[in-house]
Amino acid sequence: MNFIYFNQHVLDNLFYILVSLLIFFVLYENMNVLRLYKKTLLTACASVPIILCMKFPIYIDDYCIHDLRQIPFLLGILYGGWPVGAALLFILLMARFAIYGFNLITLVIYLFLFIASALFSKKFNKCNRKYKLGSAAFFSILLGGMSTAIALLMSDSFRVTEAYVFYFILIPPFIMFFAVYIIEVLRDAIHLKTKIIKLEKMEVVSQLAASISHEVRNPLTVVKGFIHLLKDPNLSQGVRNGYFQHVTSELDRAETIISDYLAFAKPAIEKVEDIIVDREIRSIIEMIKPLASMSSVEISESIEPATIRGNSQYFKQCFLNLMKNGVEAMPNGGELNILMQADKGKMLIKISDNGVGMTKEQINRFGEPYYSSKEKGTGLGSMVAIRTIQMMNGTLDIKSDQNEGTTITVTLPSVNRDRPLQLDK
Known part of the structure; x- marks a missing residue:
């Protein structure tokens, strides 16, 4: 029984089938226009291994030549239905007769395979993966046995050898099982990717809404503070007018922030200017x-x-966020120190507080959206601050000890009059 070996021709046939499956999913996934012609693409990708399997068959012995053309033929019908099956049947028969000549038994057997597979296709596509794997293997054995029975009835010279049983009846179910498993895994991966993309889009919308809310809260907090101070009846008119100017300025800034976020969908060139x-x-x-x-x-x-x-x-907005964080880190009072130094083409701004401090994890995750050490924080203010500093080619460093305080050092390049700094987009 030396025929029970996977010779090179078996591996070649298997290679044609697997590569065609991978090509189909690569094209289907990366070329959206082909999704409108899914059945056409499936027909093309299944017909190539059908022809190659017949062109380079499995030589079992001197009296038997076989190939695995029925695998892509059955897969195409099961997943594509009768339209794909009809096209594959025509291609298969034309290639078979062109290579080996006309044979009535071949015509009858493949007509039978086409009809049986097309009838089963609709039910097959409604099943879960486990049922598909089992039914594909069983269906392959059933069709192999029935095809053999038809050949025996139509030809007295047809012989069923051990090699024939092994290669035509026993091997195809295992390959069908393996091929269907690969198809189902790749289909699930595509569906999962589609769902992830949808979730990411929803996450972007959610983050944008939360970010708008967070950024607008800053000027509103300032307005609230000035309104609180305006309640003092002993304020002079000049001081009162100054507070009103601050309130108006912050409301204007809130409006600007909203406008900037609304323009998020249409990115424009950032306005670069000298900042004193x-x-x-x-x-x-x-x-x-x-x-x-x-x-x-x-x-x-x-x-x-x-x-x-x-x-x-x-x-x-960046430094308002950082200073606001420093104040909020001292709920029981304290001192916020702002130190600014300009030296050798660099400018350092240090914001120090003697508040609750930060752990190493909080320092490492500083700037992550939706991560905050504050109970109702979103982390978006820190994220905006870091992004702004990066856009200006700067760096941010944090040193902190719990219950002792935090120092944030921002380093930014000073203006170069001969070669203006461009924002890093």
Whole structure:
């Protein structure tokens, strides 16, 4: 029984079948236009191994030549239905008669295979994977046996040898099982990828909505603080007018933030301008003072003149987030220290607090969306801050000890008059 070996021709036939399956899914997954012609693509990918299997058959012995053409033929019908099956039947018969000449037994057997497979196809595609695997293997054995019976009835010279039984009846069910398993795994992978893409789109929408809410809350918090201060009946008219100007400015900024997010779907070239950093930092400190006063936090500053290039709105939003985080880290009061130094083409801004501090995990995950050490935090403010600093080719470093405080150091390149800095997009 030396025929029971997988010779090179068996492996070649199996190779043709598996490669055609992979090509089908690669084309179907990466070329959306082909999804409209799924059955045409399936017919093309199944017809190639049918022809190749017949062109390079399995030589069993001197009296028997066989191939695995029925595997892609059955797969095409089971997954594509009778339209694909009819096209494959025509291609198979034309190739068979062109290579070996006309044979009535071949015509009858493959007509029988086509009819039986087409009738079973609809039920096959409604089954789960486990049922498909079992039914495909069983269906292959059944068709092999019935095809053999038809050949015996129509030809007295037809012989059923051990080699024939092994290669035509026993081997195909295992290959069918393996091929159907690969198809089902690849189909599930495509469906899973589609679902993931949909979930990612929903996540983007959710994150955008949460981000808008978070960023608008900052100026509203400042407005709330100034309104609280305006309740003081002893305020002079000049101070009151100054507070009203701050309220108006913050409401305008909230409107600008909303407009920026609404324009998110249509990205535009970022506005790059000279930023007088010391002026902007003092402006941010004035914005944060009401919140600091409500939390019994004192603000100290040491600021040197410096100029950088970037987006003024993003810069202000970034450092407002960082300072606000520092104030909120001291719920029982404390000191927020702002230190700014300009040296050798670089500008350092240090924001230090003596609040609750951060763990190593919190430092490592700083800037991740939806991760925050605050009970109602979203992490989006930190994410926006880091992204803004990266856009300006800067770096952010955090040093913190629990219950001792946190120091955030932002390093940004100073403006180069001869070669203006471009935002990194």
